Amino acid sequence: MTSADIIFTGGAVLTADRKRPTAEAVAVAGDRILAIGTTAEVLAHQGPKSRMIDLRRGCLMPGFVEAHGHPVLDGIVRSGAMIDIRPVTAPTAADVLDRIKRELVSDDDRVAHFFGWDPLLQEGLGTPEKAWMDEMAPDRPFIITHNSGHAVYFNTAAARVAGVSSATEDPTGGSFGRDGDGELTGVAYESAGWRLRALTAHRPDELIPVLATEFAALSAAGVTTISDIGFDPAHRPAFDQAARNGVLTARVRMYEKAGPALRSEVPLDNGDDLVKQIGIKIWCDGSPWVGNIATSFPYLNTPQTTAMGLGCDHRGHPNYTPEQLREISEAYFAAGWQLACHVHGDEGVDMVLDVWEELLGRQPRPDHRLRLEHCGTMTAEQYARAARIGATCSLFVDHLHYWGDVLVDGLFGPERGARWAAAGSAVRAGLRISLHNDPPVTPEEPLRNIAVATTRQSSSGRVLAPEERLTVDQAIRAQTIDPAWQLFCDDQVGSLEPGKYADLVVLSADPHRVPPREIAGLEVRATFLGGRQVHGEVL
Incomplete structure (x- = not known):
């Protein structure tokens, strides 16, 4: 009988495997799960060199899977290359303005790029005006990216360095704000903003410490697989080098940005179980916090929508025409790629489903796993329609915690x-x-996602549509095996089963044994990637 390198006992074991949802112990050999079962069954694999880990009444689970992340951008914000003014770090308007002023009075002549402006949570802020940005930084390129990432504000100096002028055409899927005379107003939406954000781009070698910081944070949260959704292929060499250097402590599945060429230079068969590109990301609409989601109904007329700069009875619109969305979807799908489409508004959802249903009628593919991302105002009827065509959805439930009352x-x-x-x-x-x-x-x-999905509570404690709650088991599946399925790696990770990678997280308690709202406060005691401990105390 094969001897185990590690044996976990002494706590709850949640497998996310419907055939055997719970167990008493787990054995690991090399980078794989060797055995799961009763303590006696697993201890049969104990050898003279087996490392015995007592869970101390904690809980062993599959490592969490983040199906919709941006690890490069998040790492750049963490590293300080973009200055962090997000509501989670700068909760008030005064905090935001103080950070901006302190940076702009420095002698540094590099691009001053701030990430996280949010008038809805940082009360007192409005929409950054170009005249104010020019006054704050007459000569230094000055950029503010909205916390959603769907709007970028810029001054005259930044436009000059980026080569953006009133003559610059709007790219497919994006636009520049213009006044009545066609002059730039200092805001870029969606894909138009990429040109401004590129001013703080990193060389591959500069990204290695950024990735090290980011993946340490992911491990601390118990994440062992993450997508990079909206991936820039120029970053691939950095990921490959980070993988060789042991910097990556989570598996990465990449979705390249859909580009004007309507093709990817990356072959479908690429990478390995640690780093691999699997799909293409497209954007049907934008962000609720910017005002450009495609809904069949208007925004309210409130102080919040005024702060966002929205007019009376404002409604957003899609980034693409149906013809553009059809062209993009068909080109990449025909090449064999999985598609992941950002969409919040119900009108946008109908457009995507119309295009995809037609596409699948002409180019049927079993198990395509076409993805709808965020799905803020998606209706029960639309979820049923998505199920009929075999699509899948990734939901941003944490919006309820931070913006629930505002919504x-x-x-x-x-x-x-x-x-x-x-x-x-x-x-x-x-x-x-x-x-x-x-x-x-x-x-x-x-863990907060699981708590919010099971309580539907905002940060104030307000319960929003309790009929939309998940059970704890459903929420755990939506953070483990089901996102692994969406990422086409459920045969490798996402549940505890013999033969799968030993990607594991140890929590301080079984999420079933605490009140649902307290799940968010459970401690991540340790995280393992392929049997190697990458975070936490020595157990």
């Missing part, structure tokens, strides 16, 4: 705002869903 009172009212990210409807429709944090928009916090 109801400031943006969409109790009927639509409270039902945001309707996970219960999605599961009842038969969909396999994932929960995500979209870092750096919100911090990587899978």
Whole structure:
């Protein structure tokens, strides 16, 4: 009988495997799970060199899977190359303005790029105006990226360095703000903003310490697999080098940004179980916090929508025409790629489903796992339609924690705002869903996702559409095996089964044994990637 390198006993074991949902002990040999079962069954694999780990009444689970992340961008924000003004680190308008002023009075002539502006949570802020940005930094390039990432504000100096002028054409899927005379107003939406954000781009060798910082944070949150969704292929050499150097402490699945060439230079067969590109990311609409999600109903007329700069009865619109979305989807799907489409508004969801249903009728592919991302105002009927065509959804439930009250009172009212990210409807429709944090928009916090999905509580304690709650088991699946399925790696990770990678997280308690809201506060005692401990105390 094969001897184990590690044996875990003395606590709860949650497998996320429906055939055997719980166990008493787990054995690991090399980078794989060797055995799962009763303590007696697993101890049969104990050898003279087996490392025995007592869980101390804690809980062993599959490592968490982040199906919709941006590890490069999050790492750049963490590293300070973009100055962090997110609400989670700068909660008030005074905090934000103080950080901006302190940076701009320095003698540094590099691009001053701030990430995280959010008038909805940082009350007192409005929309950054170009005249103010020019006054604050007459000669230094000055950029502010909205906390959603869907709007970039810039001064005249930044436009000059980026080569952006009133003559610059809007790219497909994006636009520059212009006044009545066609002059730039200092804001770029969606893909137009990429040109400004590129001013703080890193060389591959400069990204290695950024990735080291980011992946340490992911391990601390118990994450062992993450997607980079909206991936820049120029970053691939950095990931490959980081993998060789042992810097990557989580597996990475990449979704390249859809580009104007409508093709990827990366072959479908690329990478390995640690780093691999698997899909293409497209954006049907934008962010609720910017005002450009495609809904069949208007925003409310409130102080919050005024602070966002929205007019009376404002409605957003899609980034693409149906013809553009059809062209992009067809080109990449025909080349064999999985598609992941960002969409919040119900009108946008209908557009995506119309295009994809037509696409699948002409180019049928079993088990395509086409993905809808975020799905803020998606309805029960639309979830059922997605299930019929075999699509899947990744939901941003953490919005409810941070913006739940704003969604109801400031943006969409109790009927639509409270039902945001309707996970219960999605599961009842038969969909396999994932929960995500979209870092750096919100911090990587899978345990809070599970807590929010099971309580539907905002940070104030307000309960939003309790009929859309998940059970603890459903929420755990949406943070482990089901996102692994979405990432086409459920045969390798996402559940504790013999033969799968020993990607594990040790929690201070079984999430079933604490009140649901307290799940967010459980401690991540240790994280293992392929049997190697990458975070936590020595157990």
